[in-house]
Every structure is written in C-alpha cells, then in structure tokens.
Amino acid sequence: MAARESVAEVSAHDRLGHDDGEPESATAQLAEMVVEAAAALSGKFQPQALREIIAEQAARLLGADLSLLYGVAVEDQGRPVRLLASSSLSSTFAAQLEDLTGTSSLVLRAAESRRVEHAVVDQAACERFSDFSALAASMAPCWVLAAPLLSAGRLFGVLFCAFGSRSAPFQEILPCVRALCALFALALADAEPAAPARTRPGSVDYVGGASTLEPLEAAFREVEWRLAEERRWLRSVIEDFPVAIAVLDERGGPSLLASRRCQELCGGPHPLAVVEIGPCALLCEPGGRPLLLPEMPLVRAARGEGTTCKELWFRRTDGSYVPVVVSAGPIRGEDGAIHGAIASYEDVTIFREIERLREEWTSLVAHDLKQPLSAISAYAGMLSRLPESAGATAWSQKILSNVRRLDRMAEDLLDASKIEARHLSLERRPTDVRGLLHAAVELATAERPDRAIVLTADEDVPPVLVDAARMDQVLGNLLLNAAKYGDPSAPTRVTLSLRDAELEVAIENRGPGIPPDELPRLFQRFQRLSSDRSRSRPSGTGLGLYICKGIVEAHGGRIWAQSEVNKTTSFHFTLPLTETSPGHG
Secondary structure, eight states: OHHHHHHHOOOGGGOSSOTTSOOOOHHHHHHHHHHHHHHHHTTOOSHHHHHHHHHHHHHHHHTOSEEEEEEEOTTOSSOOEEEEEESSOOHHHHHHHHBOOOTTOHHHHHHHHTSOEEEEOSHHHHHHOTTTHHHHHHHOOSEEEEEEEEETTEEEEEEEEEEOTTSOOHHHHHHHHHHHHHHHHHHHHHTSOOOGGGOOTTSOOTTSOOOOSOHHHHHHHHHHHHHHHHHHHHHHHHHTOSSEEEEEEOTTSOEEEEOHHHHHHHTSSOTTSOOSSSOOOEEEOTTSOBOOGGGSHHHHHHTTOOEEEEEEEEEOTTSOEEEEEEEEEEEEOTTSOEEEEEEEEEEOHHHHHHHHHHHHHHHHHHHHHHHHHHHHHHHHHHHHHSOTTSSHHHHHHHHHHHHHHHHHHHHHHHHHHHHHTTOOOOOOEEEOHHHHHHHHHHHHHHHOTTSOEEEEEOSSOOOEEEOHHHHHHHHHHHHHHHHHHSOTTSOEEEEEEEETTEEEEEEEEESSOOOGGGGGGTTSTTOOOOSOTTSOOOSSOSOHHHHHHHHHHHTTOOEEEEEOTTSEEEEEEEEEOOTTSTTOO
16 A cells, blocks of 8 residues: 555656646646545555545546436346446435436446537436436436446446536547546456455455464454555556556565556557567657666656756667657655656657648648749739839739739638638528539630630439539539649539439549549648659649548538549539429439
8 A cells, every 4th residue: 555655656847737827738637636546545445435436536636516326237127227436426416316226327328338528518418318408407417427337347336426527528528527537447356356366365264264374373364465555556557557667666675667658659569668688669869869877857856966858769679650749747755755767658659740731831831822822913013013004014914913813822721721620600591503604614614715624414313412612612613623633735624413312513534633542632631743754744723633632522422533644634513402392302
C-alpha cells in the first residue's frame, strides 16, 4: 500500500504544467488525472468503499454534476441494473434511480455495447431512455454519458455521469473517461475475493484449514502479499494506460516501466530500458542528434528538473522517426524526496503533416494570387497611358477577368473552410435538375464556344430538394475541368439518369486521363493533379473538387471519378430523390 502511495503521489509544485501559467498538454493533464485517481484508490480493498470513491473521483475529475455507479447483470431480466454508489444523491432521488428495469436504459445500452455511450437530455431522450425522466426533473442536465468498467473482458459496472452547460464537450473528455474507467475497473477487479490459487501466505487457508505459522510471521506474510498485489496493480495501470507514459523508479536501483502505447511509439523498448541484446529506440533532438543520458527528460526529472511540452524525436530501430512532445516531472514521497520520475509522450505526426500542408497552401496561394495581381497592375498601367478611345475597353475587360479570378479563389478558400468546419449552409428548394443542367451547359458553351458539349437527360425526372446555386457551382467546376483537361476536338458529354431512389449526373471527356495512383487523392484539399506530364501544373487553389465533394455530400449524395489513361475521364455524382417527388413516394 505504501509503495503505491509513494509512486502515485506527485507534489503540487511538480505538476506537468508550465511554470509561467500556460496550460498543460492534453496528455500531461490526462496523466496527472490518472495519478490523482490512483492515489485516491490506493490502499482501498473493501468493495463498497472503492465504489463510493470511484463515484466521487469521477464527478470531481470529469467535472460532472452527478456521478453514479451501477452494477449490471444483463442476464437478469427481473432487475438487471442496481445502483451501487453515487457522488451526491438525496434518498428520494436515489429511490427514483435505484431500479432501472427498462430495456431502453442508457446504462444497459453501455453494458451491452461495451463502449461509452452519450446522449443530449431533451424531450426525445427522456421518452427513449428510462433513466432520463427522473434525472431531468431533478437537476436538468445538458447531456449524460454511460461508460462500462471493463478489465480482462469482464464487466465490473457502468459509470453514469450527468453534465451541465459549463462542462467540457464529450469529445474533449472522452480520453479521460476511457482512462479513468480502465483504472476503476482494475481497482474493482483487484478488490474481488482472492481465488484459491492466490491464497495469501500466512493467512487462514481458503478451503478451511487454519494457519500453522506464528501470528507475527503470518502478519509479515500478509504485508508482503499486499505489497506484491500493490506492485502488480500499479504495473497493470501503467502498462494498460492508453497514453504513452514511462515511469522511472529509483528506489532500490533504477528500473523503468513503460505503457504499451509508449512501446508502440518507440517501435520496441524505451530508450532507457535495459535490454541485454539488440538495438533499442533513441530519443533525439529535432534534426536527429541522439540525446546523451543526462539530457533525457526522465533522467533530468529524477534530478528535480521538469520538462514541459518539449519537441523531440523517437528514432526507431528501423531508422524511421516519430515526432513527439515530451513532458516529464519528478515523483516525490511524503517527505519530499525524489523517488523517480514520470514522462508522457504525445505523437504529433499528424500535426506536423497539417503544418506542412499549411505551409504548402500558403506558398501556393501566395504564388497564385501574385499572378492576377501582376496582370491587374500591368493592364491598369497600360490603360492609364492610352488615349480614351484606344483599346480602353479591351484592357478593362482583362482587368475585370483577373479580378473575377481573384474573387473565385477567395470564394474557394471560404467554402473550403466552411466544409472543414461543417458550417456549409444550404437553401434547399424543389429544383428542376434538367433545367439546371441546360443552364450550366449554355453558360459553359458561351464562355468557351470552341468546346462542344452534348447533353442527354432522361424524361420524367422529378424535382429534387437542392440548393440550386451550390449545385450550379458543382456543375460549373466539373464542366470547367472537362474543358481544361479534355481533348479540344472531342465533345464533353453530360448525362442525367434516373436510378431507383436517386439521380445521377455524369460528365465525360476524352483526354490524357488520370493515372490510377492519383484517383484516390483527387477529392482531397489542395490537389492540383495534371494528367499531362508535359504540361505545367494548372492554376488555381486545388480546392475545386474538394468543394464539389463537400457540397454533394451535404445534399446526401455521392461523388466519384473514373478514368482510363489516354481514353476517357468521367465524373459522377448522385442526388437523393425526396419522398415527395412524383412517382417516388
């Protein structure tokens, strides 16, 4: 018991936050939260005491207004759910939540699905879930969650938490919920009566025989058994922790224990792990220089020198690098002495890729914006030097053309940001898609009279609920691509087909085509794929097809491309028919 308390306790001035008041990383906060919960559970072996502590700690650490712990027996149809403990509950309220026999209980749903379930508490939810009505009447929460406590595939209960309007959103606290539930399940499993194979040396025999050891020796054996259980429990917590952490224990000689997630990041043992044979990962500075032993964050933390959100690299044994953000701090005992250190490692590969894309996008946009601006400046200069009647109209048209090009680029960037944030708004109205196609084809023909377009449409196509302006944007973009990349001597073919419960539009052109390896990236952001390798990359932001995909999917449709190199390329998208469409009720 004392071992777990000394390892788990981290003093206030050794927290993994910034000394200057800046917020901690999410990984560091999660690690600190689990350490606090482990300290609260330390030394508790009586099951009901553990349950009450779990309910209290869940409410405190997750910021819940109410936390309940239920026991669940799915096979018991009479009373499958039983309230075991709560953070703060009146007797009247407890009686209302005590017996949840309805199959629509969110607690039962979490127990059966074996995953975290959550729901907003509104009128529909109260009618759907039997455990919401009393809850909504007593405290009016905004949303709730139910999380199963699982260890080694066994269910030890379901944690039910209610949150108010000031709580963090569900997705933000979900990693904390999973980590705490894993810890709580381990604690409950550890508190179960020991099996015969784990009979405590020196204690009364579990099959009925009395101890033959002297009372003092039996007491010492009991303490040793409990300490061994504490070590096994702490090892399980660290190894199964869902975040990459490593703990350096310097009591009785340095030893290191790392979570499985940490070993996954390293591609093997941690750099400080003692291995007899074979290479291990290296911790390096950005750029590749391996850190010396005294420079390691864990080693520095064991000397009392904390590290906060420092970017380093793991160099794996296969030569690959994984960028990580490291936070480390010392672990102190009750007397303030340092007994070891703990470090967390957060994989930031995806953030580096986002940063690379942002830099590429910035360079791309800056380059493409310069071209029309230079043209506008040049034409405006020429216009200022010409007599009023000498070509002023032609130069003005060139200026306006480049201004429109800039405007399109700005609109593309704005639409892409709306799609990314899921804020793309649609004004749906019953629309004649045949008429929409005719208008788009006429406009494209007027803009490029040298490019022939052939339109074929099924008869009796019903109106569909779409945003006509957005769909015109999709058609205009696809027709522009067909003209830009297609064979000028071959017509572009546009087809409208009625297929079961949806309409399908196809735009096909002949040309160099798109290589198969480029098709999967076609609808990604900032992709400007040139099918003809002899030509320079086309102008634009590379957002056109990404925006088309966002608009079509916002309407409930699908979009895809098919291509044969040096033959034909076709873009297809569908629009679902509404229930009120004639003949499709």
